[in-house]
Amino acid sequence: QEQLVESGGNLVKPGGSLRLSCAASGSSFGDSYMSWIRQAPGKGLELISYVRGSGTYTYYAASVKGRFTISRDSAKSSLFLQMNSLRAEDTAVYYCASPSVRGIIAYWGQGTLVTVSS
């Protein structure tokens, strides 16, 4: 049974840091694409970062580039998102997801809430 479970969401002050984790179970995730997709309150979906294969290629949306870092530990079937210099506009539910090479996302985690507020 393929499953993605996020953790690490919390309330953090502007300028602070947070590290999100995603535990993947099942046979589908191996060296596949893994991504973080966020959804601000009442807003749509935004793919902010993904890692391809063992981590040799990473992508960041302009909104997070230079502040967030994605990484994966294939041996532990885990995905991480290190978030630094957090801003109020980073407040969102963050989903771990596994897109196919054609961008199809069949597997989503349940989401973890990050709130950036003083």
Added chain:
Amino acid sequence: QSALTQPASVSGSPGQSITISCTGTSDDVGGYNYVSWYQQHPGKAPKLMIFDVSDRPSGVSDRFSGSRSGDTASLTISGLQAEDEADYYCSSYTGSGTLVVFGGGTKLTVL
């Protein structure tokens, strides 16, 4: 502003059919057969309903269908049911480093 354009809301009565449009460009929707649609109920993760423009994952009702004409994709839900009330998002492969772009979402209300 989202890369793909969807209507903010649509509504229909039980048993009726509705269609949600998703307009992009030749760099995404019109350029690849990789349009997907997701259903999201409040407080839940999105669920894949349609992929590759018109294919349904196993377990998704055949009341859901997808199509595309030029740069606009469409999701049609026939025989509307109360449980179809949700937000619907389209997405498309982009062929660039972005990988996938989303629409802004459409809220479906079943009257």
